[in-house]
Amino acid sequence: MKKKPFVVGICGGSGAGKTTLLRRLSESFDGVTPSVFSMDNYYHPIEMQSLDHNGKVNFDLPTALNQEKLEQDLHELVLGNPIEVKEYFFNAPPNKHVLLTIQPSEVIIVEGLFLFHYEKVFEKLDFSIFVDVDHQTQLDRRIYRDQETRGYKRSEIIYQWDHHVLPCYQNYIEPYKGQAHFVFRNDHRADEDFVKLHIALSHISNTVV
Numbered sequence: 001m002k003k004k005p006f007v008v009g010i011c012g013g014s015g016a017g018k019t020t021l022l023r024r025l026s027e028s029f030d031g032v033t034p035s036v037f038s039m040d041n042y043y044h045p046i047e048m049q050s051l052d053h054n055g056k057v058n059f060d061l062p063t064a065l066n067q068e069k070l071e072q073d074l075h076e077l078v079l080g081n082p083i084e085v086k087e088y089f090f091n092a093p094p095n096k097h098v099l100l101t102i103q104p105s106e107v108i109i110v111e112g113l114f115l116f117h118y119e120k121v122f123e124k125l126d127f128s129i130f131v132d133v134d135h136q137t138q139l140d141r142r143i144y145r146d147q148e149t150r151g152y153k154r155s156e157i158i159y160q161w162d163h164h165v166l167p168c169y170q171n172y173i174e175p176y177k178g179q180a181h182f183v184f185r186n187d188h189r190a191d192e193d194f195v196k197l198h199i200a201l202s203h204i205s206n207t208v209v
Contacts, residue, residue, distance in 0.1 A: 005035075005078060007108045007124050008201070011115035011176070012131030013169040014060070015138035015145070017186040021131055021194075022111050028198060035077060035105040039112025039121075041088045042070040052163055060160075060168035062114050071120045078124055080104045113168065116176035127204060129197065130180035133187055135166070 008025070012018045026034050042065045049057045049064055058064070073083045087098045116122050139161055146152040177183065182200055185193050 003106070005080070005104065005106055005108050007078060007110065007126050008034075009115045009122070009125040009128040010109065010111040010131060011113070011128065011173065011180070012133075012184075012186075013135075013138055013173055014113070014165050015141035016131040016133050017141075017190075018111050018131050021129070021184060021186065022109055024194065025197075026109060029107050032106050034107040034109045035102055037074055037077060037102065037108060037110045038088075039065060039070060039110070039114065041085045041100075042066045042073075043088055054163075056159070056163070058164045060113070060164040062117055062172055065114065067118055071118065074110065074121060074124060077102060077104055077108060114172060116179060117172045122179075127182070127201060128180045130177050130183045131186050132177070132183050133185070137187065 010018050010022055010025075022036065026036065043059065044064060044066055046057060049059060050061055052058045073085060076083050082101055082103050084099055084101050087100050089098075110121065110125065112121075114121075115125075116128070122128070142161065142165070143154060143157050146157045147154065182197055184190075184197060
């Protein structure tokens, strides 16, 4: 019988630093290359997304992702089976997405906005992390990213923040903060908190970190 993998979840608002923590954490498991499961790879095509009251596409809703497919794939990976998923690239047409094969591992790291909100995902986690940072830092990071890599105007970014991103955080992310095993403060205390996180994981995981 296969040993159940150790499943770590990383949640937090847009611009909180989930991906940065994921990369850092992935390198901290001794002799193990974790399977990385990104919920971003399950966004529905743009034509299936909801529109707000001004007719703008809102990607910051739980319905923006193919929840059923996401949960099925994570279940298979936890069972020890490889999965195939199309890697998500912002604004890329579906036929341009790269097909990835994610191999099972002793450690699985799941990352995404709705990690806690999707009950079937949350119940699979052995250890959950909430990445916490102040809203101004989140917004500053989002402005930089969306201007540099996505070509958005500042006014568009602020609109999304006010009407989509912040309501998403307040409704579907922040209410679950208290359920996390560890709240990672991604500010000037990040290095200190990473040491604490490393120790916490070492105490509950059978895999050396």
